[in-house]
Amino acid sequence: MIRRSLLLLLPVLLFSGCHGPSHHGVRERIDHEQSPDQVEISGVEYWLDGLRYEPYGEGDFFVRTRSDQLVQFPCARCHDQPGFAASRTDGDLPESAHLQILQPHGVAEGLACAHCHDGEDPSQLVGQKGPVDFDRVYDLCGTCHFEQRRDWEAGAHGKRLATWSGPRVIENCTGCHDPHAPRFETRLPTTMYPGSEGARR
Amino acid sequence: MSARLPILGQEAPNHGCGSGTCGCSSEAPPVVEERLDTDVSRRQFFGLFGSLTAGVAAVASSGCGTKSAEAAEKASLDWEEYFKGNYQVMTDEEKRATVERLERRWELEHGSRVEISDQNAVPGVLYGYAFNISKCQGYMDCVDACVKENNLDRESGMQYIRIFEMDEGTMQLGDGDGRFYHEVPAAGHFYLGTQCFQCDNPPCTKVCPVGATWKEPDGIVVVDYDWCIGCRYCQAACPYWARRFNWQEPFVPEDEVNQEQHYLGNRLRKKGVMEKCTYCIQRTRKGRNPACAEACPTGARIFGNLLDPDSEIRWVLANKKVFRLKEDLGTEPKFWYFMD
């Protein structure tokens, strides 16, 4: 009799075993299902509307332009005299036009303005291989920060704008970093965990 | 300067793929066929009641003014909504129908329009996320953007994303502080964000007694808010504390409601149901980045298609040393951490 009652338990035990550890890792799944064909999501370009960008190198991806974001661009609005001088000396000239640049980046390491800025033509930058457009500032930054540049090209540094699919448009170096103070500022967080004032530990 | 990025297209009208009915329907998951007969019997069961109320509503609306007609319409919508099936086993037509009912009900209740998408998973896509713990500075812009994008309850201050201020020298989350509010980044600390990791082997979906939460073909773990019975077993099962429960009626100010919604995403919830991060399904299925990735001022958040060998996320997995939280549990999160 007891044996019969134990038999009744058997199906219960059998059923509970039917979800064994048959799972493969997500890496195997990726290798198995991946496809070189690009996924097309129609209308995805819409989310890039209003962004200005230029192709990078061979045109695999695009980089957001810089010059259109500069408030005092084009430089010739003021610096229209030869030798970098400004023509406007009247009262309209903002005395503090560039005074926000207090501790230019790299000064401690021996960098000076002229290491990046063209002494003759303020509307462009200079790198080791000649003039650099503001829109291609990555060529200048990447001179020293080559590791970051490699990551940035590949997508591990910087950020992609608006979409994960469709044309790859990424932020320029100066889109996130102030070229004169590239380290991120210290500030209060935008929000907090509810009731955070009294920190737990 | 550290320029903030503009939030794109938030107020832009829909076009192209906007309404979610574009040609990106995925193949039906295999489970559908198994469950179809179930669904049919449910429909037969409630069909009679449904037609009955529809009739009552029609009678009511024919005689009286607009107000009572609207009340009758709302009652009829509520009735049909109450007896609808599990979204997981709905046909595309049924999905469309419930979405339209929900949109209409919102219009009747609030006088404004919301767009609720029923867009299915895009074939060939498996979403993945990478989080750079050397980059995150603890600004919590992502948390703020997530709350707004996903219509999270403002009253209880619900948040999907947690950012932990970690002491250098340890990876133990318990030693970190998830409740900091001071100038960041603080010296001697790094920052580590968590949210739903959309596990490939999710412990939460397995335990749901009613199949109200499941993994979509594109890897996103979703909740059918109308099917959930609120037992919170999934919340106990999640090893990453990624699930949130509506302990009370959630509240979002009318003018702050994000009107671009998805049935499985940021549409407004009700009390007594679970919810969670869906990698902003309403955005990502249209090709957009999740709100957290878009809001991040430091570029610590990388999102993309794991099945695309040329994607950024795949480059990170191949070229950086990555790790995941609690890998020993076999949950296979699709959310990796890495360092510069």
Place this chain on the structure above:
Amino acid sequence: MSARTKVHDENRPRLGHPALGLFRDALREVTTGGPLYHLWMGALTLLMLGGTWAYVQQLRHGLAVTGMNDHVSWGLYISNFTFLVGLAAAAVMLVLPAYVLHDEDFPRAVLIGEGVAVSALLMCLAFVTVDMGGPQRLWHMLPGIGYFNWPDSMLTWDVIVLNGYLALNLLIPAYILYSRYCGRQPNKRWYVPFVFLSVAWAFGIHLVTAFLYAALPARPFWNNALLGPRFLASAFSAGPAFIIVLLLIIRRQTPYSIPDDTIRKLALITTVAAQVNLIMLISELFKEFYHPTHHSESAIYLFFGLDGQGKLIPWMWTAIGLNILCTALLSFHPVRRNHRFLMPLCVLLFGAIWVEKGMGLIVPGFIPSPLGEVVEYAPTGIEMMITVAIWAMGLFVMTVLVRAAIPIEMGVLRWQPSEAPSADSDSSHLHNI
């Protein structure tokens, strides 16, 4: 109670189906009684009314009126549910010897045990229902019209085993009592297979409920192999302890006689199970504290507190202390055989296990959270009112069942289709099984 005399006085003919007669007689039986009985039932009713009010508040404002939150997402309700599953399973400790091992002493107590199981199961189902965020959507679970996530979800297993066990524990006694009421000998061939099933099922409800928790790798406090066995041990200790108390009360308050031997054997079961439970507790404590890991943090919280938080510490130490004390004292034969000691010891043991396997098991599972945060839990007034009301409901049902079953068991309540006098037979039919 005067059931015996009353039934004999009303020796009148009754018409209709015997089932109707049983219902009518049972209804009369449970609605008549002395002042103490009415006071008892009245008090339970009041508590249930209070709980109903509290539940309406909870339905209106959501589960926010409870002390639960996203960190500790199960609390007093699920704690009580877990404990009561054990109480329900304890009926098997009476059924097993009576029906399966043919122990001559147990049958008189068997129906009482099944009554306890039925009430405990109803309480279980009530506790689960009040814990739901959307009880109005529970139909989603119905196979056929809903989506029953079986066999993946342990919760669906629990639904099956609990409802199945409820059905078994309703059907078996109902059949036996009905046969008896009709003056027939219950047919063994009909019910004994179900008795066997019920025995297996009792172990099932316990293991499945333990697996519900043990299934979660997210919660190392529960995710251990000992959880199921410990559930059984504590259940087979608390359950019979409760039944001993109940039987002693019935023996004192009603003419229904329960042999000393039954009590003696039940006390032995309680004691042995409590001893086994203690051994398992020691094993668990050893594992948690010999070399504490991060997985031991819940146990550290429970016994010593974590991050300066430790609401459960006094409860838990009291429970452990009582557990050890009761087990030690019950291990002495003279103490255990003296009903003056046995009754309070059973009550204390029951209480200790209620703490240990209720709040002491569920709440620390959530502390610290999987992300290492320590957020404490304390039930609110509304939660306690609802909890008390469900216990009151269970005791109410149990009283009704026992009240109706005893006169039938004693043979004083019988179906009398004609003027023929009822057979004042002895009530030892079960002895023959």
